[in-house]
Amino acid sequence: MIKAHCMVAGLLATSILGFPAQAAEQAGMIKVSKGAVSIEREGQRMAAGVGTPVMVADRLRTGADGSVGLTLRDNTLLSAGPNSLLVVDKFAYDNATQDGRMAVGIRKGTLSVASGKIAKRTPESVDFHTPTSILGVRGTEFVIEVEGDGDE
């Protein structure tokens, strides 16, 4: 019964929260990659080794033996442990004016965050979301864990 609820919730999440496809902008780059790490982009799945660019709307997945670390263009550090799914929903950063905004979702697994320049300058334009909550950041470091079988 709970399983069925989760599937319905997953579908709802996709239809209600789903972001429209946007022109892919580079958000960051993979700096650390251990075990099974992949990126899903426009329906394709590829291995995500060190040096792989991460684009807006990419889904980043780690396997049971996987972990991954990436640095976003505003110096935000993100890293995920095994069995994790991260999505970079939004990212924009102007180097000259330092204006920007970002939204990163963790659907399952573990995530550590050290916030970057956007959070320092305009904290209100940065958010992290889990399946049930939204985290606002006031220039800081934190960890998030999402347990359960939500996958979408």
Next chain:
Amino acid sequence: MNKSPLSLALLALLLGACASERVVLLPAADGSTGAVVVRDQQGELRLDQPYAALKRSLAANRPYQSSPAEVTERFAQALAAQPPRPSAYVLYFEAGGNVLTQESQAALASIRKEIAERPASEVMVIGHTDRVGNAELNDSLSLTRAEGIRDLLIESGVAVDKLEAVGRGERDPLVPTADDVDEPKNRRVEINVR
């Protein structure tokens, strides 16, 4: 995007039945502690002390005090995968032009070494000016300074596609001054290696 409050509430309820979540605020690498504000249907909760934590399950919140031991137990692999911290260098110029001070020329060598040693390094070169001259001229001078340093790095073997150069003109001074003040500390290029 049409998010009706009813469907969002339903969604939170359904997902809440599946997932349990945990958030722990950590002390920052520089010793400071910021804050995280967790918002959901019920309202918001602020974590602003080191290891302040929140456990959520069945859409209920339970604040508690976490510890380094718990963070290690649950997050060791995520934390071990954290990329190296970005580092920032500042190079200074002789007045009015595009010539580095002698000390800054020497500093370039260690910057090149770091760029070579970091995994998948990327470099942002940011030019700045003091407030002598008008703003437009300084925008262009700051970009010229940044591009000059970028070109030096390319000549020394750094790959072009790792480098980005940008000019911030006089709008981001290290030392705030009145207009038209000759301030050596503001005639600078920052190099950010990540």
